[in-house]
Structures are given as C-alpha cells and as structure tokens.
Amino acid sequence: MTRTVPGRTDHVVVVGAGLSGLAATLHLLGAGRRVTVVEREALPGGRAGRLDMAGYLVDTGPTVLTMPDLADEAFAAVGARLYDHVELIPLHPAYRARFADGSALDVHTDPDAMEAEVHRFAGAADALGYRRLRAWLERLYRVQMRRFIDANFDSPLGLLSGDLARLAALGGFGRLDPRVGRYLRDERLRRVFSFQSLYVGVPPARALAAYAVIAYMDTVAGVYFPRGGMHALPRAMADTAAGAGAELRYGQRVTRLERSGERITAVVTDQERIACDAVVLTTDLPVAYGLLGRTPRRPARLRHSPSAVVLHAGTDRTWDQLAHHTISFGAAWSRTFDELTRTGSLMSDPSLLITRPTTTDPSLAPAGRHLHYILAPCPNTELGPDTRAWEDLGPRYRAELLRELHRRGLDGIEAAIEQECLVTPATWRSLGHTAGTPFSVSHTFTQTGPFRPRNLVRGTENAVLAGCGTTPGVGVPTVLLSGKLAAARITGGHRRPTVSRRPPPAPTAENSPAPTEESAA
Structure with missing residues (x-):
C-alpha cells in the first residue's frame, strides 16, 4: 500500500486549472470529494492555454495529443465520456519528417x-x-x-x-x-x-x-487533434468538472497557505480565504515548495530540461510540403544535443517542429488564412542565455529561424506573416516556469520514477503535488496521470471507469479526414 493523506479530506482545493489540476479534480469528484479549483488566469488550461491573435486561435502549449484514453479515464470518474465533449481527429500521417538531404518520410501509426x-x-x-x-x-x-x-x-x-x-x-x-x-x-x-x-x-x-x-x-x-485546438481538451474538462459540482474560481492568485501543525487548513488568494481539508498544488515545484514552506532535501540540485523558442505565425499562405506536424531535421544530430544540454548554445543546425493546425481545423484562422507554430528547442536559462539576454536575442533568433525555413523550402515565409507572437525562455520565465523552460525537471535516471520529486512533501500531511515536475513526468499523457495519482493519494486508490468506453478509431488513411486544399501535398 502506498501512503495516502490521513484524516478528513472532504473538501479539497486544487491550485491550478491546467491538465493535471483538472484531471485531479475529476477523479476527486468521482470519489465523492467536494472540490474548489483556484486558477490565476481567466480561463482553464494552464500551459494548454489559448491566445487570440486577431482571429488566429493559438494553442499556447502542447500541440501533440496522444493516449486520449487517459483523458477519457478522468471524464469517466464522473460518469462522462471524453468523446461526447471533444471531437478527436486522428492524424494521418502522425508526423512528416523532412531531412537535410531533401528526403521525406510520412510517419504512420x-x-x-x-x-x-x-x-x-x-x-x-x-x-x-x-x-x-x-x-x-x-x-x-x-x-x-x-x-x-x-x-x-x-x-x-x-x-x-x-x-x-x-x-x-x-x-x-x-x-x-x-x-x-x-x-x-x-x-x-x-x-x-x-x-x-x-x-x-x-x-x-x-x-x-x-x-x-x-x-x-x-x-x-496514434496522434490526435481536438477540433477547436488543443485548448478544447482542458475547456471540456473544466466544463465537465463544473457540471459535476466543482467550483472553479478564475482570476485568483494564491498568496499563501494557512496551516496548523503539519496540516494545511486554508488556501488564501488575493481575493478570499478558502478553508480546506486537503490541497493539490499544480504549480512549478519551487512555487509549491515556497507555499508549503518545505523544500525536500536531495543529494544533487534538480536539473531542468531544455527550453524552446516558439513563433506563432498567422499567414496569408502556406506550403504544400507541410503536414499537420512536420519535423524539419538539420544535418547535425549529436552536436545539436550537445548544444542544447551541455554547451548551452543555440542550435547551429536546428531541427524544428512545425505544426500547421489549420491542416485539420481551418476554423482556427480567418477564412483563407493559415496558422503555423514553429518550435525550436533551445537551452534553458540555467545553462544558456539568461532572461535579460533574450530581450535582444529573441528578435535576432526569430529572423535566423525564418531565413532557415526559407532555405528549407518555406519560401517567402517572413513576408507571409500577418499576425505573430514570439515566445522565448524569457517569456516562459515570466510565466513562472523555473529555468525558463515549460518542460520542467528533466528525466535523468536520478530524476525518474521513485527518484523524481514525489507528490507528497515531508512535513505536510495533507498537501499533494501534481504536474510535470512530479511523478510521473513531462508530457500530456503523464501530466493527466499525475492528476490521477495526486487524487489517489487523497482518496486511497484508483477509481475504475463505470461507463463503456468508445475510443476514436486508430489513425489510418481510411478514417482520417479528407485533406483540405491547403493540406494536400
């Protein structure tokens, strides 16, 4: 038996309405707990947020959805079904890989x-x-x-x-x-x-x-895409949680936790005090530890994953060689990883992820327009340029990336941009992400499984952590699981789904949506 929160746990406050917090909320509701969710932003999603750039609807976080059954399990906890709330479109191909020698490969599941x-x-x-x-x-x-x-x-x-x-x-x-x-x-x-x-x-x-x-x-x-964008998933989770009785309070920042001995007795925001029997914290680890007043001892300092520069670009044209997800590999490989994880320098020959969500859902952009998400891995601010350096470096690196994409066949991409948003490690840091990375603590051997920061913190008996910094780790599937595991620490176990599951069909050429004009390649 694993440890669980002792004592009364009737009312749980979940801090953060990201994917992990919403998964925890649904599992807690299904186990009969009363749940209040406190979120600093005006909408749910956390990292999986939404930005409206003059009609270009941008997913600000993850763009790849796999293992949707894990999200469905959270819905099932309250007798609901993911597939009744979110239309999942299987992607065919899952990715398109393009290489420096001019070759290309479609990755099918x-x-x-x-x-x-x-x-x-x-x-x-x-x-x-x-x-x-x-x-x-x-x-x-x-x-x-x-x-x-x-x-x-x-x-x-x-x-x-x-x-x-x-x-x-x-x-x-x-x-x-x-x-x-x-x-x-x-x-x-x-x-x-x-x-x-x-x-x-x-x-x-x-x-x-x-x-x-x-x-x-x-x-x-399989790789899927929710109609309406990735943000449709947390939005549906939040709506389902509210329908099952959760109270969701947006636009409130948690300022401190009240405690009596080793128990948290209330969550205090910039607007109110919320008494509770237990709390789930989904913030970055340093923020959570700061609120708890406890930082677990470790033999070595935590190491963080590389970060990313992301250019969200709304354009008046697109390029036929792009699929929904395209990986554009540079010629370099091992050197690229050395730069990202050892020397702390920008990729000299970058490998890039280019996502074009309007391939699958044209409604995410104005009529006749296209949305492109260009992700370039880069060192985090502990290893590479710090937040101040990115003020000048960001625009210059944007220009370099666009020149490189032009060389790789996206001719005229800079001139095609009508709306854009550039995200750098400085942006991630301003959002509270340690080391300027949204990918949290890396998965070295000593930061994996039982060696990863645990979701229970010694010295506080009724607080549980969730999110990518704790178990099981980084990524949409594992973050959803972290919410489930956090709830299990409070409820004492996993709740089995009680309704029949009907997942979407696996991605094949036959059941994938017909390509739109701009996605045909």
Whole structure:
C-alpha cells in the first residue's frame, strides 16, 4: 500500500486549472470529494492555454495529443465520456519528417502503411526492422505503464517487482539510441524513433531505452487533434468538472497557505480565504515548495530540461510540403544535443517542429488564412542565455529561424506573416516556469520514477503535488496521470471507469479526414 493523506479530506482545493489540476479534480469528484479549483488566469488550461491573435486561435502549449484514453479515464470518474465533449481527429500521417538531404518520410501509426513507407524510404531490411521495433515498443509499453508510469512511489523499493526484471530483459536500462539502432540501420529512421527523448530533456545517446515508450505513444498508439485546438481538451474538462459540482474560481492568485501543525487548513488568494481539508498544488515545484514552506532535501540540485523558442505565425499562405506536424531535421544530430544540454548554445543546425493546425481545423484562422507554430528547442536559462539576454536575442533568433525555413523550402515565409507572437525562455520565465523552460525537471535516471520529486512533501500531511515536475513526468499523457495519482493519494486508490468506453478509431488513411486544399501535398 502506498501512503495516502490521513484524516478528513472532504473538501479539497486544487491550485491550478491546467491538465493535471483538472484531471485531479475529476477523479476527486468521482470519489465523492467536494472540490474548489483556484486558477490565476481567466480561463482553464494552464500551459494548454489559448491566445487570440486577431482571429488566429493559438494553442499556447502542447500541440501533440496522444493516449486520449487517459483523458477519457478522468471524464469517466464522473460518469462522462471524453468523446461526447471533444471531437478527436486522428492524424494521418502522425508526423512528416523532412531531412537535410531533401528526403521525406510520412510517419504512420497503421503498421502496414508504415512498413510500406519504410520500405520505400530505406529498403526491405529496415521495413522488417520496423516491424521488430514496433513489437518491442508494444512490449515495453505494457511492462512500464501499470507498474512504473501509472504508479505512486514511496521509495525506490517500490521498483522491486517482476516487471522490473521484465523491463531489464527488454533492455530498458540500456541507452535509447543504440537500442533503436538494433532494429533500424538508416540513421534518418533512427531519428524518427528517438528524437522524442528530447521531450524529457535527455539526448537519445544518454536517455534510458525505457523512454522509447514515448515513441510508442507517438508512432504506435496514434496522434490526435481536438477540433477547436488543443485548448478544447482542458475547456471540456473544466466544463465537465463544473457540471459535476466543482467550483472553479478564475482570476485568483494564491498568496499563501494557512496551516496548523503539519496540516494545511486554508488556501488564501488575493481575493478570499478558502478553508480546506486537503490541497493539490499544480504549480512549478519551487512555487509549491515556497507555499508549503518545505523544500525536500536531495543529494544533487534538480536539473531542468531544455527550453524552446516558439513563433506563432498567422499567414496569408502556406506550403504544400507541410503536414499537420512536420519535423524539419538539420544535418547535425549529436552536436545539436550537445548544444542544447551541455554547451548551452543555440542550435547551429536546428531541427524544428512545425505544426500547421489549420491542416485539420481551418476554423482556427480567418477564412483563407493559415496558422503555423514553429518550435525550436533551445537551452534553458540555467545553462544558456539568461532572461535579460533574450530581450535582444529573441528578435535576432526569430529572423535566423525564418531565413532557415526559407532555405528549407518555406519560401517567402517572413513576408507571409500577418499576425505573430514570439515566445522565448524569457517569456516562459515570466510565466513562472523555473529555468525558463515549460518542460520542467528533466528525466535523468536520478530524476525518474521513485527518484523524481514525489507528490507528497515531508512535513505536510495533507498537501499533494501534481504536474510535470512530479511523478510521473513531462508530457500530456503523464501530466493527466499525475492528476490521477495526486487524487489517489487523497482518496486511497484508483477509481475504475463505470461507463463503456468508445475510443476514436486508430489513425489510418481510411478514417482520417479528407485533406483540405491547403493540406494536400
């Protein structure tokens, strides 16, 4: 049995209406708790917010949705269904990868379609290798999910199980890049199945092979897009929570927590005092620790993931070579990761994620217009340029990125921009994200699983943490799980879904939406 919050827990205050806070809220409501959610912004979503740029509707946070069943599980806690509230569109392809040598690969989650694409791209040997890699990814996911991802830990001893031996037998404690290389000879293909480790702040050459589970989510389980944008998910979660009895109070900033001994007795905002029996904190770790007046001791200082520069661009044209998600790889690879995680310099030959949500939902931009989200990983402010340096560096780096995109075939992109918003590490820092990164604490071995900052803080018995800084980690699926795990610390266990689940069909060429004029390639 894992530890749970002792004593009365009838009324829980959740601080933050992001994905983790809303997931915790739904699971708490389903277990019979009264819940009040306090959010500093005027709308739900947290990192998954919404920006209106003169009719261009921008998702300010994640753009990739995988494992929607985890969100559905939160809805199920209150007898609802995700698919009744959000229309999920399977993406086909999940990604398009474009390489410096001019080649391109569409990444399909349907195994037959992907095998045929790999055969066209790299030949018969790698097509066979893809099938073997896919089977390994599926086994890896099955072993990890129940015991290591969807699990609360009280100590490293919680790792000791038969699943640990099975994970070791699968090579999960080796390194990611060499493991993928066992199945795929083509260096370009290996990138497609290993770049995901950057999501958790570790280069593929140093990441545990266990983190190939993210490639499973991206390349096997499927990638989806909610109609109305990613923000449609937290908006639907908030509406469902309100309908199930939660009180959501927007535009309130938490200033302090009142306590009696080791128990939090009230959450105080800049507008009111809210008495409570327990609290879930979804803020960045330093903010949460500051409110609690407790910072756990660790043998080494926490290391943070790289950050990102994001250019949201509303344009009067688009480019046929783009899919919904396009990864534009530079020629450099290992040097890129050294720059991001060791030397602290900007990528000299950048690999970029370009998302064009209007491929799938044209209503996100004015008629005849297009929305592009250009993400360039960069060092965080602990390792690279600090927040002050980004004041001058930001506009110059924007210009460099647009010149590079022009060279890579998005000709005239700068002249096509009608509305834009540039986000840099200084922006992330101003939003309260430590080290100027929205990706929080990296997933090195000593910051993973039972070694990651726990969701219970010693010295406070009725406060629980949730969000990407605590267990299980960074990313939409894991953040949703963090809310579920936080609720379980209060309620004493997981609540099983009580209504039948009807997930969307897996992404295939047959059930994907017909391409719009601007998405045809």
